[in-house]
Amino acid sequence: MxxxxxxxxxxxxxxxxxxxxxxxxxxxxxxxxxxxxxxxxYEAAAHHVCSEVCFGPLEVVYxxxxxKARVSRAAxxxxxxxxxxxxxxxxxxxxxxDVGTGLTPLxxxxxxxxxxxxxxxxxxxxxxxxxxLSFKDRVxxxxxxxxxxxxxxxxxxxxxxxxxxxxxxxxxxxxxxxCVFIPADLEAGKILGTLVYNPTVMAVQxxxxxxxxxxxEVANSHGxxxxxINLRPYYAEGSKTLAFEVAEQLGWRLPDHVVAPxxxxxxxxxxxxxxxxxxxxGLVEEKxxxxxGAQAAGCSPIAQAFAQGQDFIAPVKPNTxxxxxxxxxxxxxxxxxxxxxxxxxxxTAVSDGEIVSAIKLLAETEGIFTETAGGTTIAVLKKxxxxxxxxxxxxxxxxxxxxxxxxxxxxxxxxxxxxxxxARLESFNRAWDxxxxxx
Amino acid sequence: xxxxxxxxxxxxxxxxxxxxVELEARDVQGLIQALDERxxxxxxxxxxxxxxxxxFLNIYVNNEDIRFLNNQATxxxxxxxxxxxxxxxxx
Numbered sequence: 027m028x029x030x031x032x033x034x035x036x037x038x039x040x041x042x043x044x045x046x047x048x049x050x051x052x053x054x055x056x057x058x059x060x061x062x063x064x065x066x067x068y069e070a071a072a073h074h075v076c077s078e079v080c081f082g083p084l085e086v087v088y089x090x091x092x093x094k095a096r097v098s099r100a101a102x103x104x105x106x107x108x109x110x111x112x113x114x115x116x117x118x119x120x121x122x123x124d125v126g127t128g129l130t131p132l133x134x135x136x137x138x139x140x141x142x143x144x145x146x147x148x149x150x151x152x153x154x155x156x157x158x159l160s161f162k163d164r165v166x167x168x169x170x171x172x173x174x175x176x177x178x179x180x181x182x183x184x185x186x187x188x189x190x191x192x193x194x195x196x197x198x199x200x201x202x203x204x205c206v207f208i209p210a211d212l213e214a215g216k217i218l219g220t221l222v223y224n225p226t227v228m229a230v231q232x233x234x235x236x237x238x239x240x241x242x243e244v245a246n247s248h249g250x251x252x253x254x255i256n257l258r259p260y261y262a263e264g265s266k267t268l269a270f271e272v273a274e275q276l277g278w279r280l281p282d283h284v285v286a287p288x289x290x291x292x293x294x295x296x297x298x299x300x301x302x303x304x305x306x307x308g309l310v311e312e313k314x315x316x317x318x319g320a321q322a323a324g325c326s327p328i329a330q331a332f333a334q335g336q337d338f339i340a341p342v343k344p345n346t347x348x349x350x351x352x353x354x355x356x357x358x359x360x361x362x363x364x365x366x367x368x369x370x371x372x373x374t375a376v377s378d379g380e381i382v383s384a385i386k387l388l389a390e391t392e393g394i395f396t397e398t399a400g401g402t403t404i405a406v407l408k409k410x411x412x413x414x415x416x417x418x419x420x421x422x423x424x425x426x427x428x429x430x431x432x433x434x435x436x437x438x439x440x441x442x443x444x445x446x447x448x449a450r451l452e453s454f455n456r457a458w459d460x461x462x463x464x465x
Numbered sequence: 466x467x468x469x470x471x472x473x474x475x476x477x478x479x480x481x482x483x484x485x486v487e488l489e490a491r492d493v494q495g496l497i498q499a500l501d502e503r504x505x506x507x508x509x510x511x512x513x514x515x516x517x518x519x520x521f522l523n524i525y526v527n528n529e530d531i532r533f534l535n536n537q538a539t540x541x542x543x544x545x546x547x548x549x550x551x552x553x554x555x556x
Contacts, residue, residue, distance in 0.1 A: 063521070073475070074551070075475060075521070075551040077475030077510075079510075080510075080513075080519055080521075081475075081510065081511075081519050081521045081551050082519075082521050083521060083552070235530075236528065239528075239548065239550050242473070242550045242551070243471065243548070243550075245474075246473055246474040246484070247484070338520060340532065341530055341532050341533070343533075355552065357552035360520065
């Protein structure tokens, strides 16, 4: 594992340092919000769309000169062993809710790289992020810190599973009331992994896009902080830390090629933004990065628009095992298309069968058990490598955003079963011979 | 034909804080026109200069996205419920 100095190799040290490292000056670096479409300015309050002009999404505006004056490689390296070492790039103004989120391993791939014929492949494994084993812990840590600053006492989200896990867990840690909304047909592990934190869980009869629509109406009427609705501009910024960590873990340099999953398109575009901000503030040298995106064929509105050369996203009705990325009406789809096209990357869709095979491939070659979103990303990586779209000497980073233990249903019929034996040597020997015969 | 329209919070300043309004219209295009006649300025928020619905805005007729129906030409019937929802991120 490429780490952050000696301490990153030891979990107890990580936890100790996370809890005790002092944070730097609380002076903020963000100045407000602005419409990403028309540029209209807004105060840094709880709103997410350009209500004065065009309904475009709002994003956080930073004083980049102030950030540049404050940050340095040394200061970041001496910071907390969590996403909050990059606090100057995040839109908060108080002590953050720090549950140790971030600083997940960046593994130099051997087995998978060899299988795919790639020499410089790295795996960013957010399947072991804390507290809930997905990248969502990053965005929720930022969103709930901002929610608390804005005075919300109840927080909520529309979720395909991972976001509900994370919102419920971090709300519990922060002492915030929590009500989450999920599609009723989610994987059992994701429902259990939310309920255990004792939030109110609304299982909606409908797909994620319908859940999202309901939540917009609830957000209009209940005055709650919805992490991915009225807190979305702050929430989305948390994904930039996936770029910051990779740049730091690569020894303060940028990769050549990134492969990441696409659901709403937010994570994909924010990874690019994170790399850009490191360049703008002089922390890394600029170089071109290709961004490739992964979707499941059963829900691939962005990949379809990419293939057809369209600038708009035609929504689809999801039908895939990759539920965590099954968003048929992706809000950041147009921006994701733009990132792929401008960077010389691509957006590719893979079948459910390819997703399951890729989950197994990653597990067998790297010892990483990812969920269906990760399977989608690895399947696309494989496709790109096999079709020559990744040069063997490119430094390629593939993002694994969730843990396979949450979606065991996806692979349970494809991984064999244990040998059932008696507690006798003879029984074992017979089974062992059978196992060897099966290779 | 009476059509019920759920007005999102950011637009309620046009509707004197009414969250639900009732209008008559034959189709979604006509509904946008009728909204603008009763609440001047609303159409400019919903549509661009060419009259096309803004790309980050979703309109639902009885819970179905109009892009799965007939877009702005989607025919409306008495008692239909219309939601106007800005796109949001997942997930």
